[in-house]
Amino acid sequence: MSSPSIRTLPLTLHINGRAQAPVEVPEDMMLVDVLHEYLGLTGTRFGCGQGVCRACTVIVDDEHGPREVRSCITGAHYFNGKRIRTVEGHAKRDDSGKIVELSPVQQAFLDHFSFQCGYCTPGFVNATTVLLERLAKQPIASAQVEETITEALNPHLCRCTGYVRYYQAVKQLVLETPGLVSDRATKRNDAEKAP
Template sequence: MSADADTQGLRSRPLRLTVNGRAYGPVEVPDDMMLIDVLHEYLGLTGTRFGCGQGVCRACTVIVDDERGPREVRSCITGAHYFHGKRIRTVEGHARRDDGGRIVELSPVQQAFLDHFSFQCGYCTPGFVNAATVLLERLRQRPVARAQLEDAITEALNPHLCRCTGYVRYYEAVRQLALDTPGLVSDAEPKERGS
């Protein structure tokens, strides 16, 4: 950053983070810049979508992998420096790629969404891919009773907005994937809360 920019009140500091397994930084990033802008403008990762700009639609969702486990964070309202030293995943990090960077296999979530024709315009899809991925990874750690699967999917996907009304197909895809993936759903009776 130039000295002129600093005198105009624009402050920056170095940012280091790992995105999709690749380390970036240190990169000088303005203090008030949101992560989505860093992804788009500094790292060339444009799969994360800027929708409402207020964190409501969740098209901008990325996955943070830390001691709390995988979790969703909205990148349009979260400053880039919050992610300093953290590991995150964007929609570009789910598919398996060859040495030339070409996609050779979609993630199970991405494939399920295609198989169920889950989206129309696709603008919200990166957020839904990340939400479904977090849900399935949590179910891998702590399976849910079959009777509670619908509620788990609803809780995971409901905050995400789809302007093309693809909700039913997103839900169906995640439900089918959860049922088809061994170890995520139990036939045991659900436990009462608090027991």
């Protein structure tokens, strides 16, 4: 008796600013598995396997993005032709691939000792990156900073319960990055609250 063959389809991805050659992958394979097994990008974590912990989060840059997508529950072929960013794509690298500068988010997490085991960190890095890019387009009032950060990071689970330092790092980064918090947004927010 012969074993059933696994049906594969070609998958073309644009990852971290680089076009990847099409690769034949099983049609039901999740993106996290393609990243790990076919592309050698192991920074995206497989945590719960159910999309709950969000350690597997990647960033999709499309007409709806940037936005977070959970790669452990989203089939790889959903991403066909799309531009995605993984945690490996945030730091600046030299021609040899050596990291020469961390992203502001990565540096803020390092400065605040935000992670313990670090397993959840890639998801938090991607969530924070999406948040900062969103705020760069639509600044918020300073009174909304904590609520906005909580809304962005709450879906992410840290099994070491290191949330406080993640949140502190993101709050400082938001407040110190020019253009993310607007006096105009603060005045508009105050005007809306006035009787």
